[in-house]
Amino acid sequence: MSTEQFNQEFGAIRGQLKSYILRITASVADTEDLVQDTYLKCVEKLDSFRGESSLKTWIFTIAFNLAKDNLRAKKRWAENVTDICKEAAMSNQAFFQEAMHIRMTSPQGHFEIREHIAFCFTCISKSLPLEQQICLLLKEVYEFKVHEIAQIIANTEAIVKYYLHTGRSKMVHIFEGRCALIKKEGICHQCSELNGIFNPKQKLQVELMKIEMAKEAENADKEHLFDLRMQIVQGIDPFGSNAAALQLHHLEHNRMVMENI
Amino acid sequence: MTSNTIAQNGKATTVKTTFSRETSVGIEIKADAAIVWALLTNASDYPRWNSTVISIEGDITSGGQIKLKSTLDAKRTFKLRIKEFDPERKMVWGDGQGNRVYTLTDLGNGVLSFSMQEKIGGLMFPLYAKYIPPFDQSFEQFAADLKREAEIIASTKN
Numbered sequence: 001m002s003t004e005q006f007n008q009e010f011g012a013i014r015g016q017l018k019s020y021i022l023r024i025t026a027s028v029a030d031t032e033d034l035v036q037d038t039y040l041k042c043v044e045k046l047d048s049f050r051g052e053s054s055l056k057t058w059i060f061t062i063a064f065n066l067a068k069d070n071l072r073a074k075k076r077w078a079e080n081v082t083d084i085c086k087e088a089a090m091s092n093q094a095f096f097q098e099a100m101h102i103r104m105t106s107p108q109g110h111f112e113i114r115e116h117i118a119f120c121f122t123c124i125s126k127s128l129p130l131e132q133q134i135c136l137l138l139k140e141v142y143e144f145k146v147h148e149i150a151q152i153i154a155n156t157e158a159i160v161k162y163y164l165h166t167g168r169s170k171m172v173h174i175f176e177g178r179c180a181l182i183k184k185e186g187i188c189h190q191c192s193e194l195n196g197i198f199n200p201k202q203k204l205q206v207e208l209m210k211i212e213m214a215k216e217a218e219n220a221d222k223e224h225l226f227d228l229r230m231q232i233v234q235g236i237d238p239f240g241s242n243a244a245a246l247q248l249h250h251l252e253h254n255r256m257v258m259e260n261i
Numbered sequence: 262m263t264s265n266t267i268a269q270n271g272k273a274t275t276v277k278t279t280f281s282r283e284t285s286v287g288i289e290i291k292a293d294a295a296i297v298w299a300l301l302t303n304a305s306d307y308p309r310w311n312s313t314v315i316s317i318e319g320d321i322t323s324g325g326q327i328k329l330k331s332t333l334d335a336k337r338t339f340k341l342r343i344k345e346f347d348p349e350r351k352m353v354w355g356d357g358q359g360n361r362v363y364t365l366t367d368l369g370n371g372v373l374s375f376s377m378q379e380k381i382g383g384l385m386f387p388l389y390a391k392y393i394p395p396f397d398q399s400f401e402q403f404a405a406d407l408k409r410e411a412e413i414i415a416s417t418k419n
Contacts, residue, residue: 146419158293161417166306173309
C-alpha cells in the first residue's frame with residue numbers, strides 16, 4: 001500500500017479513531033497526541049502491513065499499543081464519577097461561567113440530552129477495568145468482531161468474550177441503579193438538570209420523548225435499554241457534534257477532578 | 262477421592278470420617294478453560310455471578326491472600342491463602358483447617374470438566390464438626406452458577 005493510499009484510508013478512519021481514543025483517555029490533548037503518534041507509527045510500519053487483518057484493525061492495534069502503558073498507569077474512575085464531579089462543579093464557579101460562555105458563543109455549544117448520555121457513558125465506562133472498557137467500546141460502539149478485538153488487545157477470543165460479558169454486565173447494573181432516564185428510582189438526573197440550566201425554555205418531557213431509550217424505559221428490559229444507549233453513543237461524534245465544545249469542556253473538568261482525587 | 266472420579270452431574274457428595282469431612286462436586290461446562298479460569302480468579306467479580314459468595318477481597322493469584330465471605334456463614338470472614346495456582350488447570354486455596362481444590366480438565370469438543378473438593382479436618386475436628394454447616398447445597402449452587410455464567414460468555418456473538 002502506498003503512503004498516498006494509506007493517507008486516504010487513514011483519513012476515512014481518523015474520526016472513529018479519535019473518538020475512540022477520547023473515550024478511553026477522556027483527554028483532548030492526549031487524544032490529539034495519540035492520533036498523531038498512531039499515524040506516524042503506521043506510516044513507519046506500513047511495509048509490515050500484509051492485509052492479514054483489515055486496515056482499521058491494524059490501525060486500532062497500533063493505537064492501543066501506544067496508549068496502553070499510559071492508561072494502565074492511571075487510576076480507574078469511580079462508578080459514581082458523575083456524583084463526585086457534580087459536587088466539584090458546584091463549588092467551582094469558574095466552571096459554570098466558562099460553560100455558560102461556551103453555550104452562548106460557540107457554534108458547538110448546544111446542550112443536548114443525547115450528547116450528555118454519551119458523555120455520561122464515557123465517564124462511567126472508565127470505572128471498568130481497562131481491558132473491559134476497551135473491548136466493550138470496540139464491540140458495541142465501533143463494531144469490531146471478537147477475533148479483531150482479540151488481535152487489537154493481543155489476547156484470545158475466549159478472554160475477549162469474558163471481558164465483553166463482564167464489562168457489559170457491570171455497565172447494565174450501574175445504569176440500572178443510577179440512571180433516572182431508564183428507572184424512576186435512579187439516583188442521577190444530571191442530564192435533565194443540565195438541560196434545565198442550558199435550555200431553560202425547553203420542555204423536558206418533550207425532549208425525552210425524542211430519545212428512544214427514555215421512551216421505551218418502562219417497557220423494555222435492561223439489556224435492550226443498554227443496546228439503545230450504545231446506539232446513542234455510536235451516533236455521536238464527540239468532536240464534530242453541535243454540543244462538542246460544551247461536552248469536551250465538561251469532560252476536561254471531570255478528568256481533572258478524577259485525576260486529582 | 263480424586264478429581265477424575267468425581268461424578269460430573271452437578272450433585273455434591275460428602276464423605277465423613279471421625280477426623281475429616283470431604284465434599285466434592287463436578288460438572289461439565291461447554292466453554293473454553295480460559296473463561297472458567299477468568300471467572301474463578303477475578304475476586305471482585307464473584308458476587309455478580311456466584312450466588313454463594315457475598316464478597317472476596319484480595320488477589321486470587323499464586324501466593325495471594327483473600328478474605329472470603331460466603332452465604333454458608335455470612336457473619337464469618339475466611340482468611341485464605343492461594344496455595345497452588347496452575348492456570349487453567351488447578352487451584353488450591355485454604356487455611357489451617359482445610360483446603361479447597363478446583364480442577365479443570367479438557368474433555369475435547371469444547372467441553373470442560375470442572376470439579377471442586379474441600380476437605381476439612383484434623384485431630385480437633387470432632388470437637389467443632391457439629392458447628393460447620395453442610396456444604397453440599399452450596400457446592401451444587403457454585404457449580405451450577407459457574408456453568409451458567411461460563412456458557413453464557415462462551416456463546417457471546419462473534
